[in-house]
Amino acid sequence: MSTRSLWAIVAPIFLAALYLTTAPATSRAQEAAENQFTTSLDIRMGRRVFQQQCGRCHGRDAGGGELGPDLTQGFRNSSTDAGLFNIIREGLPNTQMIGISRRSTDQSVWMIVSYLNSLNNTEDVDLAGNATNGQQLFSGKGNCSSCHMVNGTGGRRGPELSQVGNRRDPDELISDLRTPNEDVTPRWWTLRVTRDDGAIVEGLRMSEDTFAMRLMDENEDLWSFSKSNIRSYDRVKTSIMPAIGDMLTDSEVDDLIAYLYSLRREES
Ligand code: HEC
Ligand code: HEC
Structure with missing residues (x-):
């Protein structure tokens, strides 16, 4: 490697270190540490x-898996956005927690910070609706429980x-209810x-490979087909x-949202 290209790598690090040691501890660092990516799209x-x-x-929903802890119950190693950013960027030394891929941009790290914050958002939002009414609508008039399970009761579709x-x-719940067609994963x-x-x-498509597929009909009965034995x-x-x-009605929708949003794990 030529001296010149080595310098190209080292110079920014050197200058950043110089800046951090000489600059008064003011705005710049904090400004940089402020998350600019917090919209629902970012999340x-x-x-x-x-x-x-x-x-x-x-775990897919950050609820914890065999190899990593639950990330929906607050963080032991950080209480700030900047702290979370650093954990995700750098990892935690001497643990299995490795930093995010070097190819990922800072922007996507901030988006993950926003996503994790949204899961840990336990502050109570003032909602117009009444959760008790919403619960009745969910299993009654709304017919939601024919497809959705809550605490062990309801459908699997x-x-x-x-x-x-x-x-x-x-806000996301409202769009789930108003426009369910958007963004459906293959699972559904x-x-x-x-x-x-x-x-x-x-x-519902339960599984599919080159030769066969399984589906669950509206009575939750399972069917298997071999692709060679069907017409299309x-x-x-x-x-x-x-x-x-x-x-x-609009006020019934408010009630449903209040109910759905109340379906959360309590802060530990
Ligand atoms: C190879 C498994 C693995 C991968 C991949 C992984 N983590 Fe972790 N993560 C861990 C483990 C294990 C810990 C707990 C480390 C400890 O404190 O002992 C951890 C800890 C954390 C913490 C700190 C939790 C706290 O309570 O302070 C955060 C935040 C976190 N991970 C976020 C992420 C994010 C975001 C990604 C993806 C970019 C990721 N992790 C990828 C295994 C992993
Ligand atoms: C015919 C079955 C069916 C009925 C009835 C139904 N849903 Fe759904 N719902 C689904 C499926 C499938 C998905 C996943 C695909 C999608 O996002 O549209 C879904 C997604 C959702 C989501 C997003 C969940 C998430 O994890 O992102 C919410 C919230 C929801 N439904 C609430 C309701 C409510 C409230 C009702 C009653 C007013 C209702 N659903 C009625 C099948 C149904």
């Missing part, structure tokens, strides 16, 4: 990066919602199979969840 992006890079140890308030804030795709006898069987099949990549539309 969603952060969640995506988290699932790719951190989920295998900390949609995600489990016992802790949905930890992962979704009220539908398969529509036309059998050799012409009959159609449709249901389609993947439907939109959500089976109906948009609430005009089914509920």
Whole structure:
């Protein structure tokens, strides 16, 4: 390596160190340490990066896994955004917690910080609705429990919602209800199979490989098909969840949101 290219690497580090040791402890460092990426889109992006890079140890929803602790209950090693940023960037020395890939930008680290903060957001938001009414709507008029399980009761055709308030804030919940088709992961795709006898069987795509697939119909019955024994099949990549539309009044929607947001783990 030429002296010149070595200097290109060392100079910024050297200058940064010089700056930190000579600059008075004022704004600059703090300014740099302020998270500029906190919108709900940033949070969603952060969640995506988290699932790719951190989920295998900390669990897909950061609830903890075999290799990494739960990150939804506050942090032992840091109480500030800048502290979290450093842990994610650098890792924790002498632990399995390695820093994020060097190729990841600072921006995506800040997005992860925002995502983790959103999971740890236990401050009570003032919501217009009434959670008790919302609970009744959920299993009654709203018919939500036909697809969603909460604390062991309900259907399996949609995600489990016992802790949905930890992962979704009220604005996100409203868009979940108003526009369920957006952004459906393969887990919630539908398969529509036309059998050799012409009959159609449709249901959630439970698994699929080159030769076979399994689906769960609306009665939660499981079907297996070998791809060579059917006439055709389609993947439907939109959500089976109906948009609430005009089914509920605005104040009933408020009640449902208050209920859903109350489905959180308490701060320990
Ligand atoms: C190889 C497994 C592994 C991967 C990958 C991993 N972590 Fe960790 N992480 C750990 C372990 C283990 C700890 C606990 C370290 C200790 O304190 O002993 C930890 C600790 C942490 C902490 C500190 C928790 C606290 O209470 O202070 C944060 C924050 C964190 N990880 C975030 C992340 C993020 C974000 C990613 C992805 C960029 C990630 N981790 C990737 C294993 C992992
Ligand atoms: C026919 C089944 C079905 C019904 C009925 C249904 N949902 Fe869903 N719901 C789903 C599926 C599938 C998903 C996942 C795909 C998606 O995001 O649209 C989902 C997603 C959601 C999410 C996002 C969960 C997350 O983890 O991000 C919320 C919140 C939700 N539903 C609430 C409701 C409420 C409240 C009702 C009643 C008004 C309802 N659902 C009725 C099937 C259903």
